[in-house]
Amino acid sequence: MNNATSESAIASPFESAVEAIISGDAPTLEKLLHDHPELIRERSTRPHHATLLHYVGANGVEDYRQKTPKNAVQIAKILLQSGADVEAMADIYGGSATLGLVATSVHPFLAGVQNDLIDVLLEHGAAFDGTVDQNYKPGRLVTACLANGRGKAAEHLAHRGAPLNLEGAAGLGMLELVKTFFDHNGALQPNTTRKEAEFGFTWACEYGRTSVVDCLLQMGIDVHSVPHGETGLHWAAYNGDVGLLSLLLNRKASVSTIDQRFHGTPLDWALYGWSNPPLGAPSGDYYGVVRHLVAAGAKANSSWLTNCHGGSTLLQKIQADPNMVAALGKELPSS
Numbered sequence: 001m002n003n004a005t006s007e008s009a010i011a012s013p014f015e016s017a018v019e020a021i022i023s024g025d026a027p028t029l030e031k032l033l034h035d036h037p038e039l040i041r042e043r044s045t046r047p048h049h050a051t052l053l054h055y056v057g058a059n060g061v062e063d064y065r066q067k068t069p070k071n072a073v074q075i076a077k078i079l080l081q082s083g084a085d086v087e088a089m090a091d092i093y094g095g096s097a098t099l100g101l102v103a104t105s106v107h108p109f110l111a112g113v114q115n116d117l118i119d120v121l122l123e124h125g126a127a128f129d130g131t132v133d134q135n136y137k138p139g140r141l142v143t144a145c146l147a148n149g150r151g152k153a154a155e156h157l158a159h160r161g162a163p164l165n166l167e168g169a170a171g172l173g174m175l176e177l178v179k180t181f182f183d184h185n186g187a188l189q190p191n192t193t194r195k196e197a198e199f200g201f202t203w204a205c206e207y208g209r210t211s212v213v214d215c216l217l218q219m220g221i222d223v224h225s226v227p228h229g230e231t232g233l234h235w236a237a238y239n240g241d242v243g244l245l246s247l248l249l250n251r252k253a254s255v256s257t258i259d260q261r262f263h264g265t266p267l268d269w270a271l272y273g274w275s276n277p278p279l280g281a282p283s284g285d286y287y288g289v290v291r292h293l294v295a296a297g298a299k300a301n302s303s304w305l306t307n308c309h310g311g312s313t314l315l316q317k318i319q320a321d322p323n324m325v326a327a328l329g330k331e332l333p334s335s
Helices: 013-023 026-035 037-041 053-057 072-081 098-104 106-111 114-123 140-147 151-159 166-171 175-179 194-206 210-218 232-238 242-250 266-275 286-295 314-319 322-331
Strands: none
Touching: 013 026, 013 037, 013 053, 013 072, 026 037, 026 072, 053 072, 053 098, 072 114, 098 114, 098 140, 098 151, 106 114, 114 151, 140 151, 140 166, 140 194, 151 166, 166 175, 166 194, 175 210, 194 210, 194 232, 210 242, 232 242, 232 266, 232 286, 242 286, 266 286, 266 314, 266 322, 286 322, 314 322
């Protein structure tokens, strides 16, 4: 056999079924399952040991196979009606069932089928915490969605009855529920940790839950809390959220804090968010955010501005926009 023979030409029925799943080829998948019914319980020989159903999650399997076709719901139904174990665990992220993979993946979101896939899996018996990974322990599936930027999936899971801890309630903006995690003196209730409160504060900032942010600050959460390595002000700036940014600045949030992941200030994050808008987020008022930050003493980072973004420097993009030039004022580098 020629060494150049493609993998698809020598693929096993399992591998062929995987290709049918990620391409949305329902007829081929149905034929393979009819001819080889044992495939529904078979697992990949790769380290993740995924079943066919796990591939619907488009998450944690081979990078080139993390795809979600528009008919992914039909594909999932074919697999489930053929006997797929909705609670089967794959060796992904410490151990994951399909629901967690679907809910935290960007690909079903981009395909517009994430919530529908979640519903199909729940209707076939998926448990909200069907995994051994610490990120999905009781109350954590919602926060795992928040951590992966899947706010809409988090909201949908909560609507479907997923358990919530303080983190999840805060990230979803559920103010009255957030308050129940504190006693009448503002102290945390038993079994709720300070870490959960700080993480909740971060989610609330990331997802623009201004009333919850205000509540948590009143409960004593430090405005400079950095459980993930960045402050709430970084998130408000990145999202172009003037209202939240103003609240945090009024609470003396520092405009000069450098985050631990990307090594940028809130102003750097604001300019990056303006140039590369957050996926799925409403359009922010970046001109207003930049004006507020500069007025509060933020300094432009020349090295950040001259980094390449999409083929041109961020500085060049700014210089081509009179409104951003005016917002930066004296903080706009000359070159």
